[in-house]
Amino acid sequence: MKTVIIKYNAGNVQSVMYALDRIGASYIYTDDESEIRSADKVIFPGVGEASTTMAYLRKTGLDKIIPSLKQPVFGTCVGMQLMCRFSEENDTTCMGIFDVDVKRFPATPGFKVPHMGWNNISDYKGALTEGLADQTYMYFVHSYAAGICDYTVASCDYVLPFSAMLHKDNFYAAQFHCEISGNAGQRIIENFLKI
Template identity: 70%
Template structure:
């Protein structure tokens, strides 16, 4: 199996590599259009800021390439947000794979933003979550979120319910960090690689 991690200016990629190493998955880390198109599976991870990440993708034509992919694609954290239509972070037009806007968490007295740490997810509607227990705990670090929408396949509550995972056709996305979400995150990655 040929798995590619998309290379762009977003951090935390090393954690994704370690997670794939732990489960014995071979992968390449590249921004080559040819290699990405030829991959069996594509992982689009990241930690970062939406406008600078989108600028980098546009410079390399990856903003046009990613929505055209037909193999399974998994976006995580900022990767998920960039797969949406627009982000309030930097007033950024994104790739529009998921027809939903990414919004900043609303202010709430006594509640900190970013949402950082372990939280439970529920309302599973994806094969990637079949092996997870109900209300599995996963790890989040984010100030922006996609509201619950038609593409939501798992939900989390923090200030307000939001999309913990999105799915449309061959595109899957997790707001949480699969690579550092312990057993639950590993099961999501394994399910994705087995598709």
Template identity: 50%
Template sequence: MKIVIINYGAGNIQSIKFAIQRLGYEAVLSHDVAEIQSADKIIFPGVGEASSAMAKLRASGLDKLIPNLKQPVLGICLGMQLMCHSSEEGNTKGLGIFDVDVVKFSNEVKVPQIGWNQIANLKSGLFKDIEEKEHIYLVHSFYAPLCSETIAESEYGIKYSAALAKDNFYGTQFHPEKSSSVGEKILENFIRGMP
């Protein structure tokens, strides 16, 4: 099993790597196209600001590679948002994998949302053996609205997509690597269970 974490200079990749090690696997950190293409499973992390992260993807050609990958890909936090059509953050055009536009939380709630929240309406093998209303860890000011590709939702002022899926692509707004045993199980489901 070859697991590659895409290293494009905008991710908290060490904590993801350690979470995967706790599951008994080793992950390779890479931005090399051939290395990424040869992976069995790919994790696409993201921390920071959307437009600058997208600029890094374009500079390395990864903006062309990622949407064409055929193996299971898991986008985390900003990684998931960059897989969407666009983001209001920096007026950024995304990778267009998920057919939804990322928007900013209204001023009626404190942003960023930081901390634990519940997930519900779980609709994917990604959440095998996960109970409804389990708690996951989030840090974000922008969100993907509910859409046909929503596979889990959370609520912060409004209900929004906590996770998305389309074909071989999955995304979580939350950080599974920081979400205790629930997040660890979600990573395990992605590594062992996704076709």
């Protein structure tokens, strides 16, 4: 099986590689269109700011390549946000795979933004969460989140309920960092590779 990690202007890639190494999965780290299109699975990781990252995707053509892919694609954190329609982070038009906007957490007494640390996800369904215990904890670092929508397959509550995971056709996404969420996050990665 050929797994590609998309190479673009984002951090966090090394921890994704370590997570794949731990389960013995081989992968290629590339921005080459032919390599991406010929992959069995595609991982679109992310740490960064929406507008500069989206500008890089447009510059390289990845903004057109990613939405056109037919194999399973898994975006995480900013990768998930860029798969949405729009982000309030510097008024960024994103790829529009998921028809939902990404908004900043409102200032609320008693809640710090960014949302950073372990929080439980709930109401999950679908292939990626198979085998997870109810109310599993995952590791989050974000100031913006997608609202609950038709594509929500797991939710989290911080300030307000938001989409912890999204799914539409061959596209899967998680707001949290699977690669640093312990055994539960590892299980999600393993489940993705089995799709």
